[in-house]
Amino acid sequence: MIAHLTGTVSAIRATTAVIDLGGLGLEVQCTARALAGLRLGERGHLETSLQMRQETFTLFGFVDPTEREAFEMLLGVNAVGPKLALAVLSLFDPPAFVAAILAEDLAALTRVPGVGKKSAERMLVELKDKVVRLGVDPVGHRPSVPADERPLWRQQVAGGLQGLGWSAKEAELACDAVEPLVVEDPSIGVAQLMRAALQSLAK
Structure with a gap:
């Protein structure tokens, strides 16, 4: 059981991060909040859960x-x-x-x-x-689903980009860039849209 990781953040992607432990890079599937708390090139910490599915081991990372x-x-x-x-x-x-x-x-x-x-x-x-x-107190907490009227894919992609450090304006421009992909294929996944949005921002 790998309970947690602390090391240098060597990569941050749409849904994963790579934590470098003295030359050993471990890829971790993370929640949006866990990714938002990491900064490329800086020291980062993740609580982790190691899961095995079909003989494949995958690490999942969390804020706490x-x-x-x-x-x-x-x-x-x-x-x-x-x-x-x-x-x-x-x-x-x-x-x-x-x-x-x-x-x-x-x-x-x-x-x-x-x-x-x-x-x-x-x-x-x-x-x-x-x-x-x-052991958490749900009183006063409402599910953190978006309250605006934008399509759900747009809310998720924009939120993910802002969590990675892009501004709200940059996130919306990236969403504009990938919107034709949604028109072409309404069933396209958010992960694919995130990758395309990140590529548009990298140009």
């Missing part, structure tokens, strides 16, 4: 132990895998996640890419009595 515990709790839900659990925690911080579960807020949970009504219902049924173990 509570976020990691919420991730591992989500993995206990039937049909919820690591990528979906990561997506949930990229949209909700732990207090907002607990608030959504306790309030049985299906509308909020189904805002997460990849979470349909059935998946959300399973989370509510299987986690309602467990989320209290996270």
Whole structure:
């Protein structure tokens, strides 16, 4: 079990970061908040969870132990895998996640890419009595879903870019640049859009 990593941040991508540990670079799949807290070339810290799927080991990174515990709790839900659990925690911080579960807020949970009504219902049924173990206070917290009227893909891409250090204006311009991809293929994934947006900003 690799419980945490502390080292130099040698790369930050749309959903992953590489932490250099004295010459050994470990790639970590991270929540949006975990990525937002890292700075390229600087020392960074991640709480981690090592998961094995189909003989492949993958490290997942989090802001703190509570976020990691919420991730591992989500993995206990039937049909919820690591990528979906990561997506949930990229949209909700732990207090907002607990608030959504306790309030049985299906509308909020189904805002997460990849979470349909059935998946959300399973989370509510299987986690309602467990989320209290996270020890967070959901009072006053609302699920951190976007309140504006922009398409969800645009909110997520713009938010991810700003988390990586780009300004709001630069993020919106990058979204404008990749919008034709959405028109061409409405089912295109956010990760692909993030990569295309980053490439447009790098020009």
